[in-house]
Amino acid sequence: MDQLIIQGGATISGEINISGSKNSGLPIIAATLLASTPMYLSNLPQLKDITTMLSLLRCMGVDIVVDEKMRVEVNSSTINEFEAPYDLVKTMRASILVLGPMLARYGKADVSFPGGCAIGSRPVDIHLRGLEAMGAEIHVDGGYIRATAPEGGLRGAHFFMDTVTVGGTENLLMAAVLAKGTSTLENAAREPEIVDLANCLVAMGAKIEGIGTDHLVIEGVERLEGCEYSIMPDRIEAGTYLTAAAASRGSIKLKNAHADTLEAVLLKLEEVGADIEIGEDWISLDMHGRRPKAVNIRTAPYPAFPTDMQSQFTALNSVSEGTGTVSETIFENRHLQVHELNRMGANITLEGNTAIVRGVERLNAAPVMASDLRASASLVIAAIVAEGETVVDRIYHVDRGYECIEEKLQQLGVNIRRASSKKT
Numbered sequence: 001m002d003q004l005i006i007q008g009g010a011t012i013s014g015e016i017n018i019s020g021s022k023n024s025g026l027p028i029i030a031a032t033l034l035a036s037t038p039m040y041l042s043n044l045p046q047l048k049d050i051t052t053m054l055s056l057l058r059c060m061g062v063d064i065v066v067d068e069k070m071r072v073e074v075n076s077s078t079i080n081e082f083e084a085p086y087d088l089v090k091t092m093r094a095s096i097l098v099l100g101p102m103l104a105r106y107g108k109a110d111v112s113f114p115g116g117c118a119i120g121s122r123p124v125d126i127h128l129r130g131l132e133a134m135g136a137e138i139h140v141d142g143g144y145i146r147a148t149a150p151e152g153g154l155r156g157a158h159f160f161m162d163t164v165t166v167g168g169t170e171n172l173l174m175a176a177v178l179a180k181g182t183s184t185l186e187n188a189a190r191e192p193e194i195v196d197l198a199n200c201l202v203a204m205g206a207k208i209e210g211i212g213t214d215h216l217v218i219e220g221v222e223r224l225e226g227c228e229y230s231i232m233p234d235r236i237e238a239g240t241y242l243t244a245a246a247a248s249r250g251s252i253k254l255k256n257a258h259a260d261t262l263e264a265v266l267l268k269l270e271e272v273g274a275d276i277e278i279g280e281d282w283i284s285l286d287m288h289g290r291r292p293k294a295v296n297i298r299t300a301p302y303p304a305f306p307t308d309m310q311s312q313f314t315a316l317n318s319v320s321e322g323t324g325t326v327s328e329t330i331f332e333n334r335h336l337q338v339h340e341l342n343r344m345g346a347n348i349t350l351e352g353n354t355a356i357v358r359g360v361e362r363l364n365a366a367p368v369m370a371s372d373l374r375a376s377a378s379l380v381i382a383a384i385v386a387e388g389e390t391v392v393d394r395i396y397h398v399d400r401g402y403e404c405i406e407e408k409l410q411q412l413g414v415n416i417r418r419a420s421s422k423k424t
């Protein structure tokens with residue numbers, strides 16, 4: 001199992017490129033199942049989850065060619081299996097995103113039922129109820145969701161989501177674009193990744209109104225064509241590097257980063273004391289050597305503060321002046337980093353779903369263990385600013401969401417290397 005070994009005490013300084021978005025790449029790969037002709041995707045990040053999604057399509061018979069720049073050609077007309085097997089779904093919950101497209105295009109799908117994960121129970125009831133509203137028959141058997149569309153295919157439906165769900169909105173949007181008639185999705189999620197997916201579907205010939213709002217109106221079409229599509233930059237990767245730079249009292253410039261997808265995070269970084277400048281496709285942050293000030297965070301669906309950025313701010317607050325609270329409202333168990341940060345000398349107490357973070361002058365290196373993707377990003381930030389050498393174990397979690405993390409941090413002046421741990 002790989003580890004990251006980080007010599008703390010660096011002040012981040014420099015410029016890096018932000019990769020394509022994992023959470024937009026995953027549904028867009030699923031959307032290629034809807035196209036009658038080949039699709040060409042670019043700016044996909046080289047990440048484990050992306051290769052898992054491509055493997056999932058491949059194991060269903062889809063023809064995929066990946067070039068050295070991660071430009072991917074997908075020809076889904078060769079599909080001959082309609083099952084997303086347990087072995088792949090158990091490693092990546094986002095596999096559920098093939099359900100809507102397979103039902104819409106082929107009228108059937110068997111998808112292994114995703115279980116809970118470290119950060120919460122994460123049910124998929126809204127995905128299933130929305131598809132049932134479009135006429136699908138769904139039952140669960142042997143750990144699989146077995147779904148069939150009615151004779152003549154899915155029918156457009158009016159569907160209200162009683163919880164804002166990113167994956168649910170994506171699945172239902174992908175089902176609705178080929179359903180007969182009009183669908184309306186109410187209380188839809190508005191995350192930039194959903195806008196990216198919707199833009200891709202429109203480029204394929206879909207008719208969608210209300211993109212970027214919580215009220216999506218979809219007029220089903222007969223068929224969708226393949227197109228060329230470039231995935232948006234990863235806003236969470238961008239936010240993570242900005243937060244690391246702020247924690248280290250440093251400065252950073254991100255290229256291929258869209259500030260308009262990160263407003264809530266940038267606002268908080270300004271409150272922390274950072275000078276932020278933005279351009280059309282870049283963001284820069286400078287702390288001018290100042291110690292950050294602790295801030296209060298409350299996560300909520302977009303455009304509010306993203307749950308995927310709260311653990312990084314917990315690390316930032318840990319070395320800030322004053323006390324900040326970090327309240328998680330989306331997932332039940334997303335403060336996994338707290339106990340590891342406390343092992344490094346942080347002063348954090350948990351009250352329900354709120355972490356109360358009292359800033360300390362400095363953190364101290366310690367062996368720590370990553371437990372989920374964003375929690376591990378917070379440990380890397382803590383290690384960068386800690387005194388001494390920190391070993392972050394189980395970094396396969398980091399590798400799910402951060403392309404070339406060592407190379408990028410080295411470019412920013414951090415002393416970091418990857419090693420294999422002796423024990424597993």
Ligand code: EPZ
Pocket residue numbers: 023024026094120121122123124125126127128163164165166167168189307308330331332373374401
């Ligand atoms: C997406 O997960 C992201 N994953 C997550 O990214 C992100 O944390 C999350 O959205 C919230 O922004 C991908 O895009 C691949 P949800 P998703 O459905 O779609 C409840 C990362 O670190 N819910 O919006 O699974 C659910 O339990 C991650 O990159 C239901 O109750 O999240 C949660 O409390 C991990 N019923 C809330 O909604 C449902 O049917 C939001 O979950 C569906 C969801």
